[in-house]
Amino acid sequence: MGKGHDSMLTAAIAPTASYEWMMTMERRRRVSLSDVARAAGVSTSAASFALNSRPGVSDTVRERVKEAAVQLGYVPWVSGVALRTGRSGAVGLLIRNLRNPFFLDVINGFDATCAEAGLGVVIGSADYTPSRESELLSTFIAREVDGLALAPIGGGSAASRWHDATAKPIVFINAAQHAPDIDASRVHVDSEGAVRQAVKHLVGLGHSRIALVAAPKEHSADNERTGCFLALQGELAFEARTISSEMRHDRAVEVLTNVLEESSETRPTGIITSSDYLATAVYSAASDVGLRVGVDVSVVGHDDLATSRFLSPSLTSIAVDRYGLGVAAARALIHQLGGAGTSTVVVPTTLIARQSSCPPPT
Amino acid sequence: MGKGHDSMLTAAIAPTASYEWMMTMERRRRVSLSDVARAAGVSTSAASFALNSRPGVSDTVRERVKEAAVQLGYVPWVSGVALRTGRSGAVGLLIRNLRNPFFLDVINGFDATCAEAGLGVVIGSADYTPSRESELLSTFIAREVDGLALAPIGGGSAASRWHDATAKPIVFINAAQHAPDIDASRVHVDSEGAVRQAVKHLVGLGHSRIALVAAPKEHSADNERTGCFLALQGELAFEARTISSEMRHDRAVEVLTNVLEESSETRPTGIITSSDYLATAVYSAASDVGLRVGVDVSVVGHDDLATSRFLSPSLTSIAVDRYGLGVAAARALIHQLGGAGTSTVVVPTTLIARQSSCPPPT
DNA sequence: GTGAAAGCGCTAACAG
DNA sequence: CTGTTAGCGCTTTCAC
Numbered sequence: 001m002g003k004g005h006d007s008m009l010t011a012a013i014a015p016t017a018s019y020e021w022m023m024t025m026e027r028r029r030r031v032s033l034s035d036v037a038r039a040a041g042v043s044t045s046a047a048s049f050a051l052n053s054r055p056g057v058s059d060t061v062r063e064r065v066k067e068a069a070v071q072l073g074y075v076p077w078v079s080g081v082a083l084r085t086g087r088s089g090a091v092g093l094l095i096r097n098l099r100n101p102f103f104l105d106v107i108n109g110f111d112a113t114c115a116e117a118g119l120g121v122v123i124g125s126a127d128y129t130p131s132r133e134s135e136l137l138s139t140f141i142a143r144e145v146d147g148l149a150l151a152p153i154g155g156g157s158a159a160s161r162w163h164d165a166t167a168k169p170i171v172f173i174n175a176a177q178h179a180p181d182i183d184a185s186r187v188h189v190d191s192e193g194a195v196r197q198a199v200k201h202l203v204g205l206g207h208s209r210i211a212l213v214a215a216p217k218e219h220s221a222d223n224e225r226t227g228c229f230l231a232l233q234g235e236l237a238f239e240a241r242t243i244s245s246e247m248r249h250d251r252a253v254e255v256l257t258n259v260l261e262e263s264s265e266t267r268p269t270g271i272i273t274s275s276d277y278l279a280t281a282v283y284s285a286a287s288d289v290g291l292r293v294g295v296d297v298s299v300v301g302h303d304d305l306a307t308s309r310f311l312s313p314s315l316t317s318i319a320v321d322r323y324g325l326g327v328a329a330a331r332a333l334i335h336q337l338g339g340a341g342t343s344t345v346v347v348p349t350t351l352i353a354r355q356s357s358c359p360p361p362t
Numbered sequence: 363m364g365k366g367h368d369s370m371l372t373a374a375i376a377p378t379a380s381y382e383w384m385m386t387m388e389r390r391r392r393v394s395l396s397d398v399a400r401a402a403g404v405s406t407s408a409a410s411f412a413l414n415s416r417p418g419v420s421d422t423v424r425e426r427v428k429e430a431a432v433q434l435g436y437v438p439w440v441s442g443v444a445l446r447t448g449r450s451g452a453v454g455l456l457i458r459n460l461r462n463p464f465f466l467d468v469i470n471g472f473d474a475t476c477a478e479a480g481l482g483v484v485i486g487s488a489d490y491t492p493s494r495e496s497e498l499l500s501t502f503i504a505r506e507v508d509g510l511a512l513a514p515i516g517g518g519s520a521a522s523r524w525h526d527a528t529a530k531p532i533v534f535i536n537a538a539q540h541a542p543d544i545d546a547s548r549v550h551v552d553s554e555g556a557v558r559q560a561v562k563h564l565v566g567l568g569h570s571r572i573a574l575v576a577a578p579k580e581h582s583a584d585n586e587r588t589g590c591f592l593a594l595q596g597e598l599a600f601e602a603r604t605i606s607s608e609m610r611h612d613r614a615v616e617v618l619t620n621v622l623e624e625s626s627e628t629r630p631t632g633i634i635t636s637s638d639y640l641a642t643a644v645y646s647a648a649s650d651v652g653l654r655v656g657v658d659v660s661v662v663g664h665d666d667l668a669t670s671r672f673l674s675p676s677l678t679s680i681a682v683d684r685y686g687l688g689v690a691a692a693r694a695l696i697h698q699l700g701g702a703g704t705s706t707v708v709v710p711t712t713l714i715a716r717q718s719s720c721p722p723p724t
Numbered sequence: 725g726t727g728a729a730a731g732c733g734c735t736a737a738c739a740g
Numbered sequence: 741c742t743g744t745t746a747g748c749g750c751t752t753t754c755a756c
């Protein structure tokens with residue numbers, strides 16, 4: 001589809017690939033169910049029943065069919081099944097972005113768990129763009145993925161569109177408050193607990209001006225973090241301030257440089273980020289304005305990436321089982337596919353104190 | 363399929379999902395091509411031709427059909443197309459493992475490029491296990507992905523099976539010498555150049571006993587690296603040694619600890635790893651045996667991860683455009699899908715000297 | 725307990 | 741230029 005000038009339009013209609021290649025390509029003969037049936041000397045329907053372990057075929061036939069299937073190396077052709085049943089045996093994983101190493105482990109856990117269950121994984125990155133998220137959603141629907149794991153950006157439109165169009169299972173990753181009207185499983189880091197741990201740690205060290213770096217509201221589900229952070233002022237003695245920044249490293253450095261350039265009376269002495277990845281942006285910004293992390297300014301990251309303990313200074317961070325998060329998301333989806341209801345999993349966090357956090361300069 | 367005792371067998375036959383869920387699930391009515399055709403008042407074939415920008419329909423009809431499609435929010439149902447044409451509009455990405463952050467950027471570039479072309483991405487991690495690789499390959503074939511990007515492990519069996527079964531495009535990622543008999547695109551880091559740069563750097567600093575950490579032969583395509591490394595002895599004055607280690611961080615630390623425990627007369631003074639990720643294993647091992655990286659032992663990593671310059675000591679590393687690698691792989695695949703022949707892209711590397719490499723102790 | 729047949733959504737050959 | 745039709749591989753009634 002879409003050659004030349006009208007490609008934009010057709011893209012809007014059909015966000016599928018637009019090659020006209022290989023029209024001529026020999027199409028390899030594939031081993032079909034009827035081949036298996038013929039080899040076993042039974043009808044296709046009998047073969048189908050046999051392989052799907054359904055009642056209605058004798059044990060001898062069942063045996064013979066299975067043998068033939070193995071012999072021929074038969075693998076059920078997904079498009080046939082999907083067309084007939086509406087099930088593709090794959091699930092979609094729609095992630096906010098693919099730049100933060102955080103998601104690598106999530107993907108890994110998700111993928112491994114799905115693989116174990118025989119489920120394929122179709123992946124997509126919204127890249128923090130709502131339109132991209134929406135587009136990907138369309139392709140996931142069109143591919144008839146059986147379930148969706150969504151780390152959403154923006155409002156709940158993607159989730160409700162998915163729900164309306166498919167009525168299939170969905171699990172939210174790290175979006176506890178997202179689209180509350182939708183019956184979804186929810187798997188997320190205990191971000192409130194994490195913020196509490198970070199603030200307590202810094203207040204315990206003596207800090208009184210603490211800043212939280214958060215993504216702009218429309219880009220993430222950082223609202224809980226921010227809300228909890230501000231609420232903590234009622235409980236602990238410190239002055240809270242939020243720094244709104246895009247998640248891109250270079251942009252974050254700019255914003256943070258501006259903050260750290262303020263006079264030592266107003267600038268925060270402790271900074272809490274939502275990722276270790278962003279924490280290194282504080283390192284860069286501090287270095288740019290001549291401040292020393294772990295001396296002049298304290299930093300608490302989030303994720304405890306493998307390399308964080310080797311940073312200079314080593315980074316105080318909130319550790320979270322990212323792989324486990326991916327596993328939990330996959331499990332929630334698989335349970336729903338098995339007919340169970342939705343569930344919620346909150347993954348706990350642990351603060352790992354290192355050299356980037358210290359008492360504030362006096 | 364597969365309930366209870368026979369699930370193993372059916373799994374072998376059909377590595378597809380085995381839920382019997384939602385048999386009862388209402389199947390949402392979907393907007394089909396015939397709906398569009400009806401709305402536009404033409405036949406389905408006319409609608410198909412119109413949307414696929416093929417000759418054989420009048421412009422007015424074409425216009426009317428497209429309008430109707432947009433109106434109804436029509437998205438072509440992939441399984442229908444795939445069943446009919448053998449093309450799914452998706453490509454498979456089969457990666458060695460999902461633990462090394464290296465691949466995150468590769469995935470990112472790959473995904474973004476495919477997305478631009480309207481291609482879906484099905485992902486899978488072989489997790490360094492040949493059987494897993496083979497299994498995933500089966501599901502990719504069964505899903506009729508239109509092309510395969512493969513970072514292979516072990517022999518070329520996966521590649522040749524893909525080729526035999528599908529005759530569809532394939533691109534090798536970081537496996538220059540892999541399966542030379544297969545007509546594949548090849549996209550890879552200039553690993554020989556990288557090894558050369560690393561060795562030259564260390565020799566230039568005065569090192570004479572240099573070790574290269576490489577994966578066991580059957581797990582990776584590190585052969586070129588090793589070969590080139592050993593060959594360099596003819597050209598530069600140094601003693602080469604290879605350390606074979608699994609890629610898992612904890613296992614690597616063990617192996618490296620053993621090496622660094624050797625006496626200062628025999629142990630290498632410079633160590634070259636195949637990833638920054640593994641380089642931190644040297645940091646750990648050195649710390650375990652009381653040696654200082656950047657003083658007692660020099661380390662050169664590979665990948666220049668975002669956090670590497672913040673490591674303590676900052677890590678000398680070979681920078682490589684990982685995102686670009688993913689883009690190149692996707693492009694090679696897309697070109698082949700467009701009917702072009704196979705191609706080879708070698709991604710160059712740059713050595714970034716930092717504090718982890720220094721003159722050897724005297 | 726078994727087989728024949730319909731039809732999921734789509735495209736491509738063919739007839740009008 | 742347009743419409744009818746067959747059939748991709750599979751599951752699932754429905755008759756036997």
